[in-house]
Amino acid sequence: MPQESPKQLTPTVLPLFMPSDRTNDYVPPKSWLRRNWLWFLPVGCLSSLLLFAGTIALIAHLVFSTLKQSDPYQTALASAQASPELAAKIGSPVEASYFATGSIHLENSDGDASLAIPVSGPEGGAIIYVEATKSSGEWTYEYLSAELNDTRERIALDPSRGE
Known part of the structure; x- marks a missing residue:
């Protein structure tokens, strides 16, 4: 029997890019x-x-x-805390709430203020109303009073007690 020669293996090289019939094979992440x-x-x-x-x-x-x-706020609150009439109606200590409303306009050493300051004590609450003007660096209080929440009674406050 004749002897067969061994088959020679030739390496096949695959291309890096295989052409395809479809052109949109790549799907981006x-x-x-x-x-x-x-x-x-x-x-x-x-x-x-x-x-x-x-x-x-x-x-x-x-x-x-x-x-x-501001000075008008501080003076009004100190006047309310020093007022025996207000302390008799709403109790002591008199404490201001976080929210106060109004406006203060200052220009150099002149200005005006109009404030409403809610205060409360152990027996009730009130609102302090302040109207003040500042002239030559000095505040003058035209109106400073406390209005009780339950009876709407007004108690005049003395600004000299708060200074």
């Missing part, structure tokens, strides 16, 4: 936003809302703290 939108959308909206609310709260805090540091 989804973007980060497309993969995470389900949690990103509510968290992003909530974060924006909290940032907006925090900004408003900060502005309100700055306005109220500026109002509370």
